[in-house]
Amino acid sequence: MKDKRLTLYELNSLVKEVIECEMPNEYWVEAELSECHESRGHCYMELIQKDEQTATPIAKAQTRCWASKWMIVRPYFERTTGQRLHAGMKVLLKVKAQFHEAYGFSWIVSDIDPTYTLGDMARKRQEIIRQLKAEGVFDLQKELSLPLFCQRIAVISSETAAGYGDFRNQLTDNPYGFKFLTWLFPAIMQGDGVEQSVIQALDRINDVIDDFDCVVIIRGGGATSDMSGFDTLALAENVANFPLPIITGIGHDRDESILDMVSHTRVKTPTAAASLLVDHLKQVLDALNDAQDTITLCAQQKLSTLNAQLSAISEAIPRLFSIVKTRQEARLDTYYQRIAHQMGLKLSTLNAQLSTIESKIPMVLERRLTSERHRLEILEEKVHSLDPALLLKRGYSITLFHGKAVRAPQDLKAGDEIETRLEKGTVVSKVLKY
Template identity: 55%
Template sequence: MRNKTAGGKRMTPSHYTLFELNRLVRQSIELSMRGEFWVEAELSEARENNGHCYMSLVQKDEAGNTPLAKASAKCWRSSWLPLRQKFEKITGMRVSPGMKVLLKVYPQFHEAFGFSWIVVDIDPTYTLGDMARRRMEIIKRLEEEGVLELNKQLPLPMFMQRIAVVSSPTAAGYGDFRDQLQANPYGYQFSITLFPATMQGEDVEQSIVGVLNEIYQREADFDCVVIIRGGGASSDLSGFDSLALAENVANFPLPVIAGIGHERDETVVDIVAHTSVKTPTAAAALLIDNLRSVDQLLSDMRQRIYSSVRLSMQAELQRLSHFSQVIPTLFSLVSTRQLSRIGTLSQRLLSAAQQQVAESKGRTQLMAERIPAAAGRRLSDERHRLEMLSQSVRALDPQLILDRGYSITQLNGKAVRNSSELAPGDELHTRFAEGEVKSVVE
């Protein structure tokens, strides 16, 4: 603090140095805020350095999620190591951003480094309760949307062999899952397509939702989706308690099998998935058992069909045996009836043929008697007709005309009937009853 003088007299302070002011703040805090306080807050940052833990605390507006207060906090190595072990043992998780915590702190203000809360204790049960509350809020929201049981209502395909796997490609759980399917004792064939995704940390939700969108574009290529994590710390499961991820799984058009890999922890994804198993190998066993059940069902159906066909064949054989005994008797009876009928028809046919032959003989004999008289009459008529024709031919003989004093003039062998047919120079031939002459037209 600096004082001014005037005429040898000291004046009231006019300003402080920063150090002086900060020391005054520190003294005020130490005097007015003695003791330790339990404070609830959300971790926006939590990092370790040289055994110390440095945290950023935030309180958000529940309605708008807007930060209402922020502060820095530190936990020194001597306190942090036992507190971390206690917290992880009880919760099964590491302290990480986004977590709600209840911390026991005291204020510390340093002239050079400013203000921070020093953490001396942490209540794991508060964090567990907050995570359970958040999980229940997500589940309630899904129930209100009517999608909590939606994926469970999808029927599992009978032949569930085309598997879309969501996992980290380096995860041991994925390798165990793949090996168990490929080496199944029944020789079943599975088609496994890996869709790599981040399975721990802050990017779990975004990564898996993106992968599910890829699988959705190829929905027809797969029978189901298997989400595999396997191993790792329980704290990494917080990414699977996500509303957006749960909504995607619940609304997915293919059955989703979750094999996230923790015996005692159940995430929201486990709850909304069609089927949840504890480990990736359990997911593989589920697929193998499903196909085994289908195989057994088909085997039972084959046996039933075989038994049904065998019974039907036995019934038909009995029926054929009965027919084989009845048919000869029926054939003998039918044969006797047909032979009798044939004999009757033969007699009728013979009688009809004999009658037809007798009638034909009578007609032939009658015709034989009539033919000579008819032939004589026909010859007489034809002779008379020939005589009449001879007289007509003789009457038309040109010689008779010539004998009566006529002549016939011809031009080129044709009789001339009109002088207009002639032209000068034409040579005519004239025939008389006795002799003929030639002449030329002038």
């Protein structure tokens, strides 16, 4: 057995002969790309097939497309699909088995069917659109309105992109002299990092959202094949739910990404986005000018009408004054006659009342005099009954000190001279003690 041993090269050559003899044909194979990169003009791919239930890889294979084929296949594929070959993409490849003594086994690509990939891409796009509509966010941006004075613009773009410069120049050099404030939030605008980079830029804008009126996402040129980064669910959800209107200018006439679909407004290019903002502000200015003209016209018409009315009133005033004067004089004359008549009636009534009162006065006076006379007689009797002389006649005496009646011994002191009145005379005494 040891005499039949082979070198590795001989063994690999044998395998190569078997494969070339048993598998001489080319085969169309469906697979997913897990890796794809170019080197020296050649394209190196790794194909993978996953279990539909668990997504676990169940088959892998190395694939190569040599430069002679790749320079033909690649432009056609990208022109048809609008995308570059990248990991995660499903493809339909025409391959032939090849075994190389030094490099081992690989499948050699001779053709790629772009229509297969287009179908898969379309299915993915439709699934994303369906999911966005099911979530109720697909048209959220369309419900927003650009602010009337939309001048503070947050821009998401590549910092070195020519499109960003074109956008700023278009705003700055607008023919109306409008002033815009733009602030760049740099992001990757092509390749695999688009989704996460743009989302991060939106998050940064959201942190200072009160400083801006809208967001513009622009991409200055670039291949159509770089558009795949704008067809992702996560990015579409972030844009759809963003609280500011988002304007996109990332594609060309025939390329509409899912990002374009969910944005507030989609335009073709960065300069078109700038023109949109300038035109929007011009429309606002025109509306303000129209409103000003309308207000001025209405004011002038109102003033003209009022002036005409004032002139008519001025002309009518003398005539109206004469009529009013005549009417007022007639009313005053009527009032005078009424007052004179009422005064006559009132005087007659008062004279009658005065005559009645005058006739009653003697009787009332006599009655009052009789009453007062009687009252005086009663008072006189009371005064007479209280006359001190009557008390003196009854044997009482009155002691006076300085003309006032003494009521208690305490009112006097030793040496005071007092006067005692009796019925038939007066006695003067001096107090010795009490």
